[in-house]
Amino acid sequence: xxxxxxxxxxxxxxxxxxxxxxxxxxxxxxxxxxxxxxxxxxxxxxxxxxxxxxxxxxxxxxxxxxxxxxxxxxxxxxxxxxxxxxxxxxxxxxxxxxxxxxxxxxxxxxx
Amino acid sequence: xxxxxxxxxxxxxxxxxxxxxxxxxxxxxxxxxxxxxxxxxxxxxxxxxxxxxxxxxxxxxxxxxxxxxxxxxxxxxxxxxxxxxxxxxxxxxxxxxxxxxxxxxxxxxxxxxxxxxxxxxxxxxxxxxxxxxxxxxxxxxxxxxxxxxxxxxxxxxxxxxxxxxxxxxxxxxxxxxxxxxxxxxxxxxxxxxxxxxxxxxxxxxxxxxxxxxxxxxxxxxxxxxxxxxxxxxxxxxxxxxxxxxxxxxxxxxxxxxxxxxxxxxxxxxxxxxxxxxxxxxxxxxxxxxxxxxxxxxxxxxxxxxxxxxxxxxxxxxxxxxxxxxxxxxxxxxxxxxxxxxxxxxxxxxxxxxxxxxxxxxxxxxxxxxxxxxxxxxxxxxxxxxxxxxxxxxxxxxxxxxxxxxxxxxxxxxxxxxxxxxxxxxxxxxxxxxxxxxxxxxxxxxxxxxxxxxxxxxxxxxxxxxxxxxxxxxxxxxxxxxxxxxxxxxxxxxxxxxxxxxxxxxxxxxxxxxxxxx
Numbered sequence: 182x183x184x185x186x187x188x189x190x191x192x193x194x195x196x197x198x199x200x201x202x203x204x205x206x207x208x209x210x211x212x213x214x215x216x217x218x219x220x221x222x223x224x225x226x227x228x229x230x231x232x233x234x235x236x237x238x239x240x241x242x243x244x245x246x247x248x249x250x251x252x253x254x255x256x257x258x259x260x261x262x263x264x265x266x267x268x269x270x271x272x273x274x275x276x277x278x279x280x281x282x283x284x285x286x287x288x289x290x291x292x
Numbered sequence: 293x294x295x296x297x298x299x300x301x302x303x304x305x306x307x308x309x310x311x312x313x314x315x316x317x318x319x320x321x322x323x324x325x326x327x328x329x330x331x332x333x334x335x336x337x338x339x340x341x342x343x344x345x346x347x348x349x350x351x352x353x354x355x356x357x358x359x360x361x362x363x364x365x366x367x368x369x370x371x372x373x374x375x376x377x378x379x380x381x382x383x384x385x386x387x388x389x390x391x392x393x394x395x396x397x398x399x400x401x402x403x404x405x406x407x408x409x410x411x412x413x414x415x416x417x418x419x420x421x422x423x424x425x426x427x428x429x430x431x432x433x434x435x436x437x438x439x440x441x442x443x444x445x446x447x448x449x450x451x452x453x454x455x456x457x458x459x460x461x462x463x464x465x466x467x468x469x470x471x472x473x474x475x476x477x478x479x480x481x482x483x484x485x486x487x488x489x490x491x492x493x494x495x496x497x498x499x500x501x502x503x504x505x506x507x508x509x510x511x512x513x514x515x516x517x518x519x520x521x522x523x524x525x526x527x528x529x530x531x532x533x534x535x536x537x538x539x540x541x542x543x544x545x546x547x548x549x550x551x552x553x554x555x556x557x558x559x560x561x562x563x564x565x566x567x568x569x570x571x572x573x574x575x576x577x578x579x580x581x582x583x584x585x586x587x588x589x590x591x592x593x594x595x596x597x598x599x600x601x602x603x604x605x606x607x608x609x610x611x612x613x614x615x616x617x618x619x620x621x622x623x624x625x626x627x628x629x630x631x632x633x634x635x636x637x638x639x640x641x642x643x644x645x646x647x648x649x650x651x652x653x654x655x656x657x658x659x660x661x662x663x664x665x666x667x668x669x670x671x672x673x674x675x676x677x678x679x680x681x682x683x684x685x686x687x688x689x690x691x692x693x694x695x696x697x698x699x700x701x702x703x704x705x706x707x708x709x710x711x712x713x714x715x716x717x718x719x720x721x722x723x724x725x726x727x728x729x730x731x732x733x734x735x736x737x738x739x740x741x742x743x744x745x746x747x748x749x750x751x752x753x754x755x756x757x758x759x760x761x762x763x764x765x766x767x768x769x770x771x772x773x774x775x776x777x778x779x780x781x782x783x784x785x786x787x788x789x790x791x792x793x794x795x796x797x798x799x800x801x802x803x804x805x806x807x808x809x
Contacts, residue, residue, distance in 0.1 A: 201460065206452060213459050220466040227474035249473065252422060256466055259429045263462070266436055267455045274452050277445035283453060 186226050193219035206271040206281045210264065217260035224253045296343075297352040297367050299336050300375055300413040303329060308406035323390050326402040330383045333409065337376040344372045345773075347780060349790040351419075358796035359419075360483040366419035368787055369777040370624070374416045374547055377628055378540050380759070381635050382409055384752045388639050389533040391748025392646070397442035397531075404441070407434035408537065415544050419791055421472065421479040424548065425465050428513070432458050435541065438534040439526060450529035457522035461512040468505035475499045482791035484556045485784060488563060496563040503557045503564045507572070510552070513545025516572075516609055517579040520602050524586070527601060528594035532642025535594075539634035542605050543627050550612060550620060555784045559615040572613035573700060577707040579606030584711040587718035593644060593651040596722055597637045600676050603711060604630040607678075610708065611691045614698060620778035622690035625771055629675070629683040629763055636672040636756040640665060643745050643753065644726060653722055655729035661744030666727035668753050673719040675760050678712050683764040688712065690771065 193215050200212025228246030236247035275281040307329040315321040344350060350367035353359065367375075386405065388394075395401035411431025418424050440451040473479055475498040476487040491499050508519070515523040523542075527535045557564045583603020590596035608626055611619035645651055647659025659665060671682070678684035688708065695704035763770060780786070 201456075206456075209456055213456065213463070216460070216463045217466075220463050220470065224466060224470040224473075227470040229474075249470075252469070252473070255422070255426065259426070259462070260459075263429070263433065263455070263459055266433060267452070267459060270436065270440060270448055270455055271452045273440075273443070274445060274448035277443075277448055283456065 182230055182232070186222060186230060190219050190223050190226070193222070204282055204284065206275065206283055209283055210267055210271065213267070214260075214264055217256070217264070221253050221256055221260075224249055224256060295352070296336065296340060297350050297365050297417065298354075300333060300340075300379075300417065301365075301410055303333060303336070304406035304410040304413070308403040308410070311403045311406065312400060319396055322402040323395070326405060327383070327386055327390070329406060330379060330386055330409070333379040333413075334376070334383060337372060337379045337413075340367050341369075341372040341376050343367075344369050347776070347786070349787050351790050351794050353794070353796045356796045358799040359791045359794065360478055360480050361798050362796065363423050364419040364480065364791055365417045366482075366787065366791060367417060369773075369780050370547070370550065371416045373624075373773075373777065374543070374627075375413055377543075377631055378409065378412050378416070381540055381631055381756075382537065384755045384759075385533045385537045385635060385639070387755070388536070388642075388749050388752035391746045391750075391752060392533070392642060393746075394442070394531050394533050394642075400437065401441055404434050404437040405537070407431075408438060410434075412540060412544060416547060419481050421481060421484070421552075422469055425462070425469060428465065428544075429462060431541065431544070432462070435534075435538065438537070439530045441531050441534060447529045447531075450525040454522055454526035457512070461509055464505060464512075465509040468502050468509060471498055471502035471505065475502060480791070481552070481556055482784075482788040485558075485788055486792075488556060488561065491563050493562065499563055500567055504567055506552060507549065507568050510545045510548045511575070513542065514549065514609065515542050515545070515579070515602055515605050516575050517582050517602070517606070518575070520579065520582075520605075523602055524595055524598040527598040527638075528592065532638055532645065535598075535641075536635040536638035539601065539631050539638065542601065543608075543631055546605065546608050546612060546623070546627060549609075550623070550781065553615065554620065554781045555787065558784075569613075569615070573610065573704075576606050576609035576613050577703060579603065579609060580711045581606070581707055584715040584718065587715045588721070590718070590722075591653055593641050593653060593722060593726065596653070596718065597634070597641050600637065600715065600719075601630075601634050603715060604634060604676065607688070607691065607708065607711075610704060611694045614694060616694065616698075617775070617778045617782050618694040619691075620781055621771070621775040622687065622694045624774040624777050625683075625690055625767075626687035628770070629687045629760065632756050632760050632763065633672060633675040633684060636668070636753055636760065637676055639749075639753045639756065640669050640672055643668070643749060646745050653725050655725055655733055657733050658727075658730040661750075662727060662730065664750060665745075666723070668750075668757060669723055669727065671757050671760070673723060675757075677715045677719050679716060681764060683760055683767065686764060686767045686771075 197212045197215030200208045203209055228249035231245040234243045234245045236245050238244055311322050344367055352365040354363045408431055411427050411434055414427030436455050439454055440447050478484055478487055512519045580603050583599050583606050586599025587596050590599055608623055611623040643665045644659055648656055675682040675684045678688040695701055
């Protein structure tokens with residue numbers, strides 16, 4: 182299971198990084214989403230991978246750490262909100278300038 | 293347990309929704325509430341600074357849960373001083389936004405402004421790393437709204453870059469937090485400071501990676517070269533008062549570096565020794581050099597000021613990267629100066645913008661109210677470039693002095709003094725083009741006569757400039773207080789014991805099972 186989770190995080194991160202380095206806003210936003218998925222799984226696994234154990238202290242000796250699950254929830258909510266914001270802002274920039282490149286427009290240098 | 297410590301976060305958190313819900317269409321009521329809130333905030337943060345001035349550490353346990361289990365807010369000398377600085381800067385920025393009517397050019401300026409203050413205050417006061425991340429996000433999402441306030445394609449484009457860069461920074465922050473939690477099982481800063489010590493010497497790989505990741509995140513916030521690329525466009529395109537408020541945001545990064553790397557990963561900690569010492573100083577010197585060269589090379593006034601902020605952050609990071617008590621003390625004195633000077637310069641840039649077609653550094657007809665604006669620019673530029681008699685010079689002397697005994701003395705002195713010279717040339721070029729050469733150009737006949745900026749705008753800028761003068765006049769007490777802050781930072785035992793031994797719910801619970809780590 183460890184190798185599966187670890188490689189999933191690695192592949193998500195690699196794909197996300199590749200897309201983030203693209204020129205246009207749409208792939209960059211998708212890349213950031215992939216990166217946030219990767220970091221969510223990473224946070225989740227930071228409490229160790231345990232299957233079928235309750236996330237609360239009981240009489241049982243095995244339990245899964247509840248804190249990373251709370252952290253992941255917070256991180257999911259925040260990244261979801263941030264992605265919505267960046268989609269709106271880049272849509273505004275695209276519709277205003279008719280150009281969805283992430284870098285500085287050439288025209289500005291020529292001014 | 294008093295509740296004063298959480299007020300700087302609670303107060304704007306209540307004011308902002310109230311403005312949105314109750315005073316949405318009445319800009320006058322919004323202004324009154326917003327200014328009253330910030331004035332109250334100055335009072336509260338001053339009270340907190342007063343309480344912590346004797347070296348005591350204030351603690352607020354949210355929900356009364358004891359420290360490693362619950363989230364705590366901690367106020368010591370440094371955090372309350374930074375909170376006071378934030379509130380003070382915010383008051384003048386807010387007055388300027390009202391005086392220049394920037395707040396009328398889009399929706400929800402005052403609500404976003406309050407949320408921004410809430411995030412900054414939270415970042416300064418929190419004692420928990422994940423909580424620091426949450427407050428970073430609060431201040432960032434408010435800053436996204438403020439940054440694109442009043443719209444415009446150029447601003448939105450710069451906003452996209454700003455948001456994307458900060459989203460990447462946040463992702464990196466989460467990776468660092470996950471790594472730290474996996475290695476130590478806690479995210480409370482005081483608890484972390486104790487547990488990092490216990491990591492076995494053979495198993496430090498994870499914690500070393502986390503320490504460097506965390507430093508990278510804070511370096512992005514502090515705009516240290518080569519992680520500064522988000523700053524020039526976004527600060528230049530942001531509305532003037534917003535850019536002035538953002539002057540404190542880079543300091544949040546510097547604050548976090550000071551806090552984490554004196555307490556959690558102190559310079560003498562074996563596990564992380566030699567990780568950041570050797571490259572943080574060159575990066576800081578490079579930031580200083582690139583920032584000041586940017587001042588000389590900029591073709592627009594707003595970009596010039598943005599590069600001055602990068603250079604100024606470089607100068608803040610130089611003494612921090614020494615991690616000596618004298619260095620941190622000098623950095624704290626300079627952080628106050630740099631925040632006020634950068635805020636004033638961004639506001640002055642906006643004063644110039646009001647009377648000109650654009651901010652290109654080319655001779656154009658004089659701006660309305662040019663005499664007073666020019667005088668303010670002159671003073672603020674002297675302060676930013678670090679010429680005598682203002683506080684920039686005092687701060688630079690302290691930094692040079694802190695670097696005198698180190699092996700890197702030649703590098704520090706050469707770069708700091710060289711960069712000062714370049715920035716003096718850059719600022720004098722900008723000032724003479726903007727204000728002196730302008731007198732030889734007659735205004736175009738068909739150009740409508742621009743009305744000079746309102747008195748309130750000048751009051752706001754003048755207030756910041758007079759604070760700079762006060763920071764110079766009272767440099768003696770200020771440096772003494774900065775030294776006492778740095779003394780407290782290098783003796784974190786009082787902080788740690790206050791956080792961990794104060795009783796609360798679950799205090800008597802058995803210590804967390806170490807075997808599960």
